[in-house]
Amino acid sequence: xxxxxxxxxxxxxxxxxxxxxxxxxxxxxxxxxxxxxxxxxxxxxxxxxxxxxxxxxxxxxxxxxxxxxxxxxxxxxxxxxxxxxxxxxxxxxxxxxxxxxxxxxxxxxxxxxxxxxxxxxxxxxxxxxxxxxxxxxxxxxxxxxxxxxxxxxxxxxxxxxxxxxxxxxxxxxxxxxxxxxxxxxxxxxxxxxxxxxxxxxxxxxxxxxxxxxxxxxxxxxxxxxxxxxxxxxxxxxxxxxxxxxxxxxxxxxxxxxxxxxxxxxxxxxxxxxxxxxxxxxxxxxxxxxxxxxxxxxxxxxxxxxxxxxxxxxxxxxxxxxxxxxxxxxxxxxxxxxxxxxxxxxxxxxxxxxxxxxxxxxxxxxxxxxxxxxxxxxxxxxxxxxx
Amino acid sequence: xxxxxxxxxxxxxxxxxxxxxxxxxxxxxxxxxxxxxxxxxxxxxxxxxxxxxxxxxxxxxxxxxxxxxxxxxxxxxxxxxxxxxxxxxxxxxxxxxxxxxxxxxxxxxxxxxxxxxxxxxxxxxxxxxxxxxxxxxxxxxxxxxxxxxxxxxxxxxxxxxxxxxxxxxxxxxxxxxxxxxxxxxxxxxxxxxxxxxxxxxxxxxxxxxxxxxxxxxxxxxxxxxxxxxxxxxxxxxxxxxxxxxxxxxxxxxxxxxxxxxxxxxxxxxxxxxxxxxxxx
Numbered sequence: 136x137x138x139x140x141x142x143x144x145x146x147x148x149x150x151x152x153x154x155x156x157x158x159x160x161x162x163x164x165x166x167x168x169x170x171x172x173x174x175x176x177x178x179x180x181x182x183x184x185x186x187x188x189x190x191x192x193x194x195x196x197x198x199x200x201x202x203x204x205x206x207x208x209x210x211x212x213x214x215x216x217x218x219x220x221x222x223x224x225x226x227x228x229x230x231x232x233x234x235x236x237x238x239x240x241x242x243x244x245x246x247x248x249x250x251x252x253x254x255x256x257x258x259x260x261x262x263x264x265x266x267x268x269x270x271x272x273x274x275x276x277x278x279x280x281x282x283x284x285x286x287x288x289x290x291x292x293x294x295x296x297x298x299x300x301x302x303x304x305x306x307x308x309x310x311x312x313x314x315x316x317x318x319x320x321x322x323x324x325x326x327x328x329x330x331x332x333x334x335x336x337x338x339x340x341x342x343x344x345x346x347x348x349x350x351x352x353x354x355x356x357x358x359x360x361x362x363x364x365x366x367x368x369x370x371x372x373x374x375x376x377x378x379x380x381x382x383x384x385x386x387x388x389x390x391x392x393x394x395x396x397x398x399x400x401x402x403x404x405x406x407x408x409x410x411x412x413x414x415x416x417x418x419x420x421x422x423x424x425x426x427x428x429x430x431x432x433x434x435x436x437x438x439x440x441x442x443x444x445x446x447x448x449x450x451x452x453x454x455x456x457x458x459x460x461x462x463x464x465x466x467x468x469x470x471x472x473x474x475x476x477x478x479x480x481x482x483x484x485x486x487x488x489x490x491x492x493x494x495x496x497x498x499x500x501x502x503x504x505x506x507x508x509x510x511x512x513x514x515x516x517x518x519x520x521x
Numbered sequence: 522x523x524x525x526x527x528x529x530x531x532x533x534x535x536x537x538x539x540x541x542x543x544x545x546x547x548x549x550x551x552x553x554x555x556x557x558x559x560x561x562x563x564x565x566x567x568x569x570x571x572x573x574x575x576x577x578x579x580x581x582x583x584x585x586x587x588x589x590x591x592x593x594x595x596x597x598x599x600x601x602x603x604x605x606x607x608x609x610x611x612x613x614x615x616x617x618x619x620x621x622x623x624x625x626x627x628x629x630x631x632x633x634x635x636x637x638x639x640x641x642x643x644x645x646x647x648x649x650x651x652x653x654x655x656x657x658x659x660x661x662x663x664x665x666x667x668x669x670x671x672x673x674x675x676x677x678x679x680x681x682x683x684x685x686x687x688x689x690x691x692x693x694x695x696x697x698x699x700x701x702x703x704x705x706x707x708x709x710x711x712x713x714x715x716x717x718x719x720x721x722x723x724x725x726x727x728x729x730x731x732x733x734x735x736x737x738x739x740x741x742x743x744x745x746x747x748x749x750x751x752x753x754x755x756x757x758x759x760x761x762x763x764x765x766x767x768x769x770x771x772x773x774x775x776x777x778x779x780x781x782x783x784x785x786x787x788x789x790x791x792x793x794x795x796x797x798x799x800x801x
Contacts, residue, residue, distance in 0.1 A: 186697055209700045216701040222694035226716045236702035239712070291702055 139198040154351040167338035170348035185209040215288030219300040223272035230268040236291035258286040278309040298330035369486040381410040414459040420477040429477040564775035575769035584757035592733040595672040603680025611688030637742025663745030671739040683725030720795035
């Protein structure tokens with residue numbers, strides 16, 4: 136089923152959680168909503184589910200397969216929702232948890248006891264928990280609870296599966312396992328799924344499509360490849376992995392100066408730019424013919440334990456530059472502590488600096504004068520009059 | 522050697538231990554066990570037959586009946602109110618929520634005598650609604666309805682006080698999960714909310730019941746002390762005592778104490794059961 140969101144906004148008190156979102160979720164795809172905490176991704180998911188109402192606007196709509204469901208209650212939308220903390224019914228056994236959605240159906244639609252039993256066990260076998268049917272949620276591990284939550288959501292044969300931080304509270308190993316398992320499950324069932332995550336690795340690994348969100352807005356929509364290799368905005372680039380940022384200027388000859396780096400480029404409108412390079416996109420050179428397009432830097436810290444070698448360089452402007460090298464390349468260009476070498480970016484992204492300095496803080500709060508200032512102003516006015 | 526020292530470091534010295542224990546045991550014995558022993562001792566001093574005779578007397582029996590009758594009305598009503606109020610207050614956030622939570626505590630905060638007086642001022646002859654009630658021949662003050670009303674008012678907070686923190690802590694995620702699975706509001710309440718709060722609810726009901734049967738102050742003000750009609754057990758005990766009929770007074774008191782002990786036993790059972798459930 137395709138899901139379409141048109142002009143969806145959400146305001147909590149005077150905080151704008153979502154700002155006019157327009158999105159399309161394709162049929163049978165697994166989509167990730169990726170963003171830092173507070174970016175509005177969970178709110179968006181809950182609005183799709185019907186657990187939260189979008190701001191009342193004429194043109195805001197939620198369409199399932201082209202049918203307007205904006206006014207449909209949660210229960211009528213037939214969505215499977217997996218909560219971040221699972222929200223299993225603590226007083227019911229695993230079996231009863233999964234059977235709940237079937238048992239509360241109207242008597243006409245409700246399957247017989249035997250059918251319920253069979254369906255539940257089929258689901259439990261699928262999530263490999265058929266031997267634990269009689270246990271209470273409190274007797275299960277985190278990963279098992281997660282799978283019960285998933286089986287429970289699937290029991291009502293939902294048209295959409297919505298998962299809120301599905302692996303958020305699991306340890307790294309179980310998380311990787313479940314991630315693979317979820318992908319496989321999706322490939323078997325082909326149910327339109329949306330999952331929320333703040334973990335870029337998870338999004339890149341599991342999803343067909345990634346929607347990157349920030350401060351209630353969408354930054355980029357694309358496949359994992361597009362988002363990773365062609366980040367549309369500086370935020371996307373920064374959010375999807377480590378990055379080195381160099382502030383620079385463009386002169387009239389369209390060369391970029393940043394420290395001792397000279398770069399030819401075709402941006403001309405704004406002289407202030409930022410050059411972003413991922414740590415693995417650097418070549419380390421011991422010698423160069425001319426010092427163009429390279430940073431001269433001193434090796435400061437070298438970490439060789441791990442899948443690749445991490446080196447921290449300090450350049451002449453005292454900036455920290457992170458470089459990731461494969462062990463092979465490291466052997467070819469062995470760098471020792473204190474060595475001065477040349478770093479050449481293979482790939483980079485250029486972003487225009489905004490006119491004003493970008494404020495780090497969230498500025499989505501609608502500003503209201505403080506009560507105290509209001510009272511103060513009032514008193515001043517009063518005093519002036521008299 | 523080390524572990525022994527460590528252990529000693531974690532515990533208070535023996536002498537302090539003994540002093541604290543003795544003081545608390547003596548205190549308990551003096552203020553809690555002794556009165557109970559005295560009540561039962563006095564009640565049975567002249568033998569079981571005399572005790573039974575005092576209780577089987579028409580006035581005492583009618584007091585027992587009235588006490589149970591009042592509790593039977595007040596407790597279910599407060600149960601209903603308590604669930605409704607705590608559900609609304611714990612699961613939803615609205616303007617004035619804190620004010621209502623504070624208001625629920627009002628009956629605890631004011632003296633029971635004042636609680637009784639409120640009803641006299643409302644329904645008494647010179648009260649706000651009193652004249653209208655007399656005109657329509659409805660008697661509330663110095664009659665059973667007044668006693669029931671006063672009892673409900675005084676025992677009002679018990680269930681809600683017990684449930685609000687419990688429900689707030691549990692949050693509403695499970696209810697939301699039930700809704701996404703297609704359950705309607707009523708199903709969600711019966712199958713999810715109620716089972717989750719059941720032990721806390723029972724605990725609140727037991728406390729509410731104990732107070733409903735034992736309430737003296739507010740009931741005393743509105744009852745009018747009509748023998749065999751508007752006397753509850755606590756009032757009856759007081760009257761008998763004031764008439765120097767000590768054995769009968771203590772017999773009635775022992776009955777009340779017995780009801781209280783049963784309630785306590787129930788409470789103990791509920792606590793034990795809910796603790797067991799939590800540790801599983």
